[in-house]
Amino acid sequence: MLKSPPFPLSIEEIDALFLSEHLGMDIHNFRYERIGADRGMLGEIYRVTIQSDIGTQEVVAKFSAQRKEALDNAKRGGTHERELRCYDELLNSTPISIPEIFACWFDEDSSEYLILQEFIVFDQSVDQIDGITIAQSKLVIEEAAAMHAHWWEHSDLVQSNWLPRLNDDRRRTNLTTVTRLGWGPLTEILDEGGLTYPEISGDRLADEIDGMLCDLSNFSSTLIHSDLRADNLLFNTSGDGVMIVDWQGCSFGPSSFDITYHMIQSLSIDDRRQYETELLDHYIISLESFGHQITSDEVHKLYRNSILYSLSIACAVPLINDVESPRVKELAFSMASRTLAALDDHDIDFGQRA
Secondary structure (H helix, E strand, O other): OOOOOOOOHHHHHHHHHHHHHHHHHOOEEEEEEOOOOOOOOOOOOEEEEEOOOOOOEEEEEEEEEHHHHHHHHHHHHOOHHHHHHHHHHHHHOOOOOOOOOEEEEEEEOOOEEEEEEOOOOOOOOOOOOOOOOOOHHHHHHHHHHHHHHHHHOHHHHOOOOOEEEOOOOOHHHHHHHHHHHHHHHHHHHHHHHOOOOOOHHHHHEEEEEEHHHHHHHHOOOOEEEEOOHHHEEEEEEOOOOEOOOOOOEEEEEEHHHHHHHHHHHHHHHHHHHHHHHHHHHHHHHHHHHHHOOOOHHHHHHHHHOOOHHHHHHHHHHHHHHOOOOHHHHHHHHHHHHHHHHHHHOOOOOOOOOO
């Protein structure tokens, strides 16, 4: 159950008594280390190793990011509340693999939060910048299809006042703002990498993103994650399962929105080009296996019409993360270059080529 303030706002404010109370065990001592700081995640995440009467265990403590740009982004878009309510109200009944949530808190006034959740042992060789395998992508697509089929035009989502559609004012404002403000920093990174890009202003690109969100909101909708890239996917070490984390972008939107973003941002450009049709077909088959049918024409149309969204998220990376971190720059460059390649491949023009 989602709890109210007060609660610790940083890892330094947590003590053994607090952990003992909310994890239900007598904890003698603990230590912690920051994880995921360079992966474009909207939060400060720590692996906490605890010592108790039953031995050594590990949990994850996730706080709101304290960078002003990140917190402003969360307040505009309501993203922190979305993640917490998604865990609290939706995901426990969704047929997908997620970490166990032990306790969570949210401050409506400040948008700060804390989540204590299960630590998952995962394949740490997986890296979004390198790209995942086609077999791994199919695992993600199957998980997404199970979720999409379960919540397709579900009345609980239709009536929810915290889960936005793509054309929700807060979601549109947030995405257009990060696009407008982040396009300049992103193009500086692209210039450093020698990549050409459309000659377009941040304002014009934000308008294009806004139009895309409004157009796509007219299609049948379901629960979508909106950020199904490899850095938010925990593949098990045996290679036959995946958990989806970081639900701050969850929304009520067309299912192919998830699949498009996942394929563009998690695969290398060459693999996406080679296996694009095969993976879209795999999604259609997976949806059918969970009792929902969708036409190939609709999936391919939504795929093409959703590509530009990836560029908006690429704009957000240097805006809300520490751009002095080498991996943040690499991530932004990778996300932008993959999106631009997909736009070219599908003959989508939204500005004059530089």
